[in-house]
Amino acid sequence: MIARLRRTLSAAVGLRTRVSIGMLSVAFAACIGFALAIYAFVSILQDELQFDTIDRELASLVLDYKHGVPISGRRGSTGWVYVSHSPAHDQSLPAVLQRIANNQYDVVRYHGRQYYAARRDVDNAAIYMMVNVQDVKEFEDRLATLGWATLSVVIVLALLIGIGFSYLILRPVRRLAERLSSYRPGQSNPPIAADYGDRDMRDIAESFDELIGRFDAAIAREKAFTEDASHELRTPLAVALNASELLDGMPDLDERARNRVARVRHACERMQRLVTALLYLARDQQRENETLSDAAVVLDDVLVYQRDAMEANGVELSVEARSTPLPLPDGVIYSVLHNLIDNAVRHTENGRLWVEVTPERICVTDTGSGLPAEALTHIFERQYRTADSPGLGIGLYLVSRICDRQGWSIHADSEPGVGTRIEIVLDSATASRAETEALPRA
The missing domain is CATH 3.30.565.10 (Histidine kinase-like ATPase, C-terminal domain)
Incomplete structure (x- = not known):
């Protein structure tokens, strides 16, 4: 079933289309691979930088807390800091932070924005820090949109380039097909290989020249045999026909013999006509x-x-x-x-x-x-x-x-x-x- 479907598709899709599809597939795969690699690189880099930043900030906050410096409340323009002595029952602690355990990281949404959150326990307190990453996510979305747009442009360009290259690549093949379509068996056909300087196409053309030569030789042998056999048959047929006519004219033949002579004459006439038909079919061209x-x-x-x-x-x-x-x-x-x-x-x-x-x-x-x-x-x-x-x-x-x-x-x-x-x-x-x-x- 699969082999039959493959043969059907091969017959339905031309060589030029397959070359274009192949080039398009390579370009598409390369673009997808490049885009995924960039996206993975940016994501990993972003996560490493954000987690590293949070680790440093939390370490600084722990030191400030130990030295009695107040740290609870808003800290900077990108983050929030909370200190809770009873995280499970602290009503002032945002609910999204209550599920985070000590030394754990998580991604949370707070007031419609996205944050990286982390927790460090020190003495009898839990220190929470949230870093705003909404701008980073928006940048990722813009990067993804730009990637899809770039991919679309690359696909269109690859398709156009593929069509152009396939036209150039297959132009010698089309010339070869045109030459072969003009081939007439048994006639004088100039060598095809003389028109090609490219080594690969010359090899193909020379193979066709050899094949055409064998075809012409076989046709010439068949034609010569038919004409020679027909020519050699005509003389004995004429002799047999004349003899049968002479016998038919003899007055002393009985009816039985005369019937047999008539059958011989009819057979000779039929053979002559058959020879004429074979010569007609052996001619290269139809002549009026x-x-x-x-x-x-x-x-x-x-x-x-x-x-x-x-x-x-x-x-x-x-x-x-x-x-x-x-x-x-x-x-x-x-x-x-x-x-x-x-x-x-x-x-x-x-x-x-x-x-x-x-x-x-x-x-x-x-x-x-x-x-x-x-x-x-x-x-x-x-x-x-x-x-x-x-x-x-x-x-x-x-x-x-x-x-x-x-x-x-x-x-x-x-x-x-x-x-x-x-x-x-x-x-x-x-x-x-x-x-x-x-x-x-x-």
Whole structure:
């Protein structure tokens, strides 16, 4: 609980605020400590001086009393002297003095003022002395008021100085954050460390340069692998596709062989489109496609490929499709539609499948097995699949990546035993383009 609260506070309070609070805390602690030390010093000094004064005065009074000098009554401007032969029954003795024993000191209030009082017994008499300390207490109060005022001023100054120093201290950090925010993976990025002369910040910047270099190298390797693999796959795919077309044109093939050749051709076409989609995702920047591909036309090709699987699973299909031109290669659109429909067919037996392709959205709904809520939040993650899923967890991840690349939003709803609905909301530019540049369907 404490660790969680600490993490929450660390996330909520910025580094600049923490530096300011730290400096303010140090100044506050120093001021409080200094004020308490001064107050204790003044109190101790005052008590020592007052008690020492009373001791000397009482010693002098005792000598005067022994020599018969009258001492009772007012003595000087700051004290009173009383002599009593019966302190417990002396009505003329102030009541505040009756509780003081021999050689005892006390602080008493008399006529609204504060006094230090002491008692010395000599022969058959008790000598009392009261010294006025009201002025001293008033001085202490003024000193305390001055201390609190000084503390308030110091706190304000410390806060202002802390904010100023934190700004100066964190300025290199802000510059580093701005440089890092402008970093673009895979592009030419000048070294960050060259902008810093301070040794500590240079060490941090050099560490970031090394990390960025490793990122760029990893991205370059991934991009090179994707492009090389896609390039190397295109030639054998073209050969296999041409061979399947030649075989399909042979008149002596029986129906069974012709169906198998058609499946090979469809698989080759699907692989070509998948290669196109992977190349699209491997590009550093999104580039506007020169030609438009109609998602409704691509949908027909997907449904042809999925026809046998739907018949095998007893899936009843309903389609609503309108011309939806998209500035993407048809292989990218094919990858989106194929993965959505294939996922729905594989999880639906003797049920229904609704497919909607319009300029506003692409939506696939099934009455299949459905997904629990805890699995629904992970279906667009790479290699995520449920225990009973026959797939590899790549299809919906690719769909999600393409949506992110295009700025589309994708959302899934599912309920176990009821079915699943996955909807892609296309951007407004796609809808307006469809109204003005609708492509005729074959």
